């Protein structure tokens with residue numbers, strides 16, 4: 001039995017791990033729970049939320065970033081030194097911790113009249129974070145880390161391609177370094193194949 005990643009039928013908090021699987025061509029079970037089935041499944045999960053990882057040995061874990069970090073370490077994509085790991089974690093936490101709730105808040109806001117203000121708030125904050133990362137934390141040739149591609153690049157790719165559109169944002173020309181990261185990840189054949197093949201979902 002391969003490792004199983006259980007999540008909603010969305011990119012969401014599961015996609016960074018799926019991108020890691022795609023990049024390493026790691027065989028996994030892409031278990032997608034339909035909304036109607038979630039209430040009965042929820043109490044059976046470790047903390048009542050997804051994503052949930054089930055390892056080959058049957059052990060279950062949750063917390064999307066922890067799961068992604070597990071595979072980043074396993075695949076040698078977490079950074080080559082302790083400082084590089086800190087650097088990659090900082091970028092990943094900016095995307096997964098700081099940016100993520102802003103985009104989720106817009107996506108699941110039922111009142112359309114409230115969305116413009118949420119989008120304006122996200123645009124201001126996300127532009128600030130991306131401009132700082134762009135200026136100071138892209139150390140390689142199209143990679144966050146000087147040593148080459150890491151899970152931080154996949155996280156930036158995930159943010160720019162999957163999250164920014166939710167707030168009607170695109171990268172403008174000033175984000176040269178981040179654009180180089182996104183372009184490099186997008187050009188990786190295994191990532192490009194996954195992006196074509198994966199279920200097309202809004203978040």
Ligand SMILES: N[C@@H](CCC(=O)N[C@@H](CS)C(=O)NCC(=O)O)C(=O)O
Pocket residue numbers: 012013042048049050051062063064065
């Ligand atoms: N900190 C957790 C949050 C998990 C979480 O809130 N997951 C959401 C989907 S993104 C969920 O399962 N929502 C359904 C629920 O809480 O019932 C993580 O990053 O994995």
